[in-house]
Amino acid sequence: MVEVMTISKHQPLSPGEVATRAGVAVSALHFYEREGLIESERTAGNQRRYHRDVLRRISFIRVSQGLGISLARIREALDSLPDDKVPTKADWARLSQGWRADLDSRIDQLQRLRDNLDGCIGCGCLSLKSCSLYNPEDWLATTGPGPRRLLRR
Known part of the structure; x- marks a missing residue:
């Protein structure tokens, strides 16, 4: 029997939940965080919690790495995204267009x-x-x- 996770739309995600949804190891999340690619918040018990938009960022990171884009270039791209709102389809398209000549x-x-x-x-x-x-x-x-x-x- 497959266990189904039910996650509230606004509830922060645990590292295990993010890892499962994104298809990466928890250690990869920690690595991405150390590299400045994603961010987490800490609970009162000092446990990491991630906002749901991190799932899209992780997908972008994995696809970009698959294309051979360096982590430094990925970080630059992610740093150019707006902090005050979830990136739009146009934001993601702008980033991928910037790499077109390199590819x-x-x-x-x-x-x-x-x-x-x-x-x-x-x-x-x-x-x-x-x-x-x-x-x-x-x-x-x-x-x-x-x-x-x-x-x-």
Whole structure:
């Protein structure tokens, strides 16, 4: 028999309730909180309680991580959301639109990797001088060996 949780619309959620609803471990909630991605309040007994809007934030975090977005970028995005109201669909759309160029660039990079992979695996060179996958567009090699970015031009 499956136990069904009944939660009041305005009642704060316990870490276990949030973890169950969001499909994450309680330790993930604690990690997200330490990283400044979500917030909780404390009861008189010093137990964490979360507002229901944290479920949407956790979903956003998980989807963003699945896309390869860094926690720092996710935190920046979440920090741009309004504090005084629950984020709207337009707020979430604005955030995802901001990452579109980054995702398009990564898609392009992965497609180039896919298209050139046969030749790379076939040659096995991984040459710093000639491999277009290992060292693409290496203009620094023309300036000589060593840490060229640290020297002034």
